[in-house]
Amino acid sequence: MSLDRETVARVARLARIELSDSELEGLVRDLERIVAYVDEIGALPLEAVPPTAHAPGATLPLRPDAPLPCLDREVALAEAPRQAESAFAVPEFVTE
Amino acid sequence: MTGAASSASRIAADVRGGRRSAVEITREALARCDRHAELGALLYVARDTALAAASRLDARRAAGEPLGTLAGVPVVVKDALCTIDAPTTCASRILTRDGTPATGWRPPYDAEAVARLRAADAIVLGKANLDEFAMGSSTEHGAFGATHNPADPTRTAGGSSGGSAAAVASGLAPLALGSDTGGSIRQPASFTGVVGIKPTYGRVSRRGLVAFASSLDCVGPLAATVEDAALLLAVVAGHDPLDSTSLDARAGDYVAACGREVAGLRVGVPREYLETGLEPEVEASFREGLAQLGRAGCEIVDVSLPSTRLAVATYYVIAAAEASSNLARLDGVRFGLRVEPPAGGIAALHAATRSRGFGAEVKRRILLGTWVLSAGYYDAYYLRAQRARTLIREDFVRAFASVDAIAAPVSPVPAFRLGERLDDPLSMYLADALTLPPSLAGLPALSVPSRPTRPTGDRPALPVGLQLVAPPLEEERLLALAAAVERAATP
Numbered sequence: 001m002s003l004d005r006e007t008v009a010r011v012a013r014l015a016r017i018e019l020s021d022s023e024l025e026g027l028v029r030d031l032e033r034i035v036a037y038v039d040e041i042g043a044l045p046l047e048a049v050p051p052t053a054h055a056p057g058a059t060l061p062l063r064p065d066a067p068l069p070c071l072d073r074e075v076a077l078a079e080a081p082r083q084a085e086s087a088f089a090v091p092e093f094v095t096e
Numbered sequence: 097m098t099g100a101a102s103s104a105s106r107i108a109a110d111v112r113g114g115r116r117s118a119v120e121i122t123r124e125a126l127a128r129c130d131r132h133a134e135l136g137a138l139l140y141v142a143r144d145t146a147l148a149a150a151s152r153l154d155a156r157r158a159a160g161e162p163l164g165t166l167a168g169v170p171v172v173v174k175d176a177l178c179t180i181d182a183p184t185t186c187a188s189r190i191l192t193r194d195g196t197p198a199t200g201w202r203p204p205y206d207a208e209a210v211a212r213l214r215a216a217d218a219i220v221l222g223k224a225n226l227d228e229f230a231m232g233s234s235t236e237h238g239a240f241g242a243t244h245n246p247a248d249p250t251r252t253a254g255g256s257s258g259g260s261a262a263a264v265a266s267g268l269a270p271l272a273l274g275s276d277t278g279g280s281i282r283q284p285a286s287f288t289g290v291v292g293i294k295p296t297y298g299r300v301s302r303r304g305l306v307a308f309a310s311s312l313d314c315v316g317p318l319a320a321t322v323e324d325a326a327l328l329l330a331v332v333a334g335h336d337p338l339d340s341t342s343l344d345a346r347a348g349d350y351v352a353a354c355g356r357e358v359a360g361l362r363v364g365v366p367r368e369y370l371e372t373g374l375e376p377e378v379e380a381s382f383r384e385g386l387a388q389l390g391r392a393g394c395e396i397v398d399v400s401l402p403s404t405r406l407a408v409a410t411y412y413v414i415a416a417a418e419a420s421s422n423l424a425r426l427d428g429v430r431f432g433l434r435v436e437p438p439a440g441g442i443a444a445l446h447a448a449t450r451s452r453g454f455g456a457e458v459k460r461r462i463l464l465g466t467w468v469l470s471a472g473y474y475d476a477y478y479l480r481a482q483r484a485r486t487l488i489r490e491d492f493v494r495a496f497a498s499v500d501a502i503a504a505p506v507s508p509v510p511a512f513r514l515g516e517r518l519d520d521p522l523s524m525y526l527a528d529a530l531t532l533p534p535s536l537a538g539l540p541a542l543s544v545p546s547r548p549t550r551p552t553g554d555r556p557a558l559p560v561g562l563q564l565v566a567p568p569l570e571e572e573r574l575l576a577l578a579a580a581v582e583r584a585a586t587p
Contacts, residue, residue, distance in 0.1 A: 026456075027463060
């Protein structure tokens with residue numbers, strides 16, 4: 001699989017990253033080489049091998065299903081670059 | 097190094113016994129930070145809060161209160177761990193208001209590992225430099241400059257915990273916390289000549305470690321000696337009910353383990369690791385380390401880990417996928433940088449902020465990760481990488497049926513020059529080939545200094561680490577073996 005310019009630009013849109021033309025060119029070049037390298041696992045017969053999503057270990061205990069205090073509103077908002085009406089401020093994204 | 101910190105256990109004993117004050121020790125450590133500022137090991141020196149904490153500690157001692165195991169010991173914390181009283185930037189512009197570390201994000205809580213340090217009465221001296229969001233192997237990929245290797249300032253300190261490693265190697269502090277996702281504690285420890293431990297996945301809480309690749313990230317200690325590393329591991333290890341991947345396993349007696357007998361242990365040497373183009377001086381150092389283990393009574397045997405060659409590809413697919421998901425939270429809304437575009441709504445706000453805020457390597461990995469998770473490629477790359485991860489893990493299970501531990505080099509080369517690999521990301525990734533397999537298998541592993549390279553015309557003697565790997569939760573065995581290597585290497 002090779003990664004062309006159009007694919008990298010589409011993935012960048014999905015990842016919410018804008019790229020200048022020169023950044024895009026550099027990334028196409030780098031990602032082509034990286035993907036050519038990782039393609040070696042694409043060529044192996046692995047269908048019968050179960051996937052590992054997580055390093056296995058002892059079973060992970062669940063904590064009691066009891067409510068715990070969470071951050072106070074002011075604390076949660078303290079580092080927000082913009083806030084309005086005691087909430088995080090974002091541009092309007094729902095219209096009636 | 098002259099003027100360097102004494103050992104952590106010595107400092108703590110002196111402070112507890114009233115022979116030295118925590119304020120005096122903190123002042124000396126702060127002076128060393130000023131003197132070695134050109135190394136770029138620290139992004140933030142916590143001058144005021146460190147002195148205030150030291151002063152409170154001295155008052156408690158004067159009042160006759162018992163003090164903790166790290167009483168008055170200065171500790172440097174990798175700047176990917178949250179600190180409530182110091183900015184936390186991950187060496188990224190996106191976690192700052194205006195692109196400087198001083199305007200970095202102020203987390204509302206301490207990382208669990210940091211909270212345990214403070215509970216043991218350690219003094220948090222400052223925040224250590226790293227590759228941006230821990231993505232890199234040279235501590236050159238941060239937004240605030242590179243870390244230089246104390247052994248040769250024209251060379252990298254390794255990465256991504258290069259600031260933590262350089263801080264210990266140059267004696268700023270006897271102890272540091274780092275994080276290791278694919279080698280980020282072990283490789284900088286090897287490059288700078290200190291001890292670095294990646295514990296079993298889940299052994300140390302990840303809560304408050306800014307997530308890079310959640311199925312791989314581990315918090316661990318760096319120190320000048322095996323015993324000091326053990327002391328710090330003992331403080332931070334243990335179950336944390338607020339980290340759902342924290343193992344409910346009792347921490348070991350790590351300091352005592354350093355004196356444990358190793359005679360009779362079987363140590364396997366994976367033949368595939370010796371076929372990766374090791375620099376001859378690195379291989380010679382490794383063979384001497386093996387001989388030292390042999391003289392300590394270990395039986396050195398050949399083992400095979402046939403899926404080793406899959407590790408780099410497997411790791412870079414899985415880590416990039418997890419990173420692209422974890423870093424989605426950095427969007428200009430809740431913390432850090434916000435770049436408001438003139439129009440375009442929330443998607444434009446996200447894109448403008450992320451484009452300005454992330455550096456080149458982070459963008460590269462976010463794009464790779466987004467791509468391998470995108471429709472049509474998930475099965476071909478991400479799911480396949482998870483299957484390959486199973487093969488890598490099963491290699492170790494088979495090997496550990498016949499050996500107690502595995503010994504390997506940490507890196508095929510010693511510290512490389514600053515800038516040498518920046519234009520070639522793939523060569524940077526390939527340099528991690530020997531530390532990635534234990535990470536993918538979730539195993540405990542460490543780097544302990546073995547014989548440095550011999551100086552040549554254009555290169556001074558450079559540190560080389562020996563890597564030891566053990567079955568899950570067997571950190572004590574690792575420490576016993578590392579201490580044996582250390583004893584043999586110390587004249």
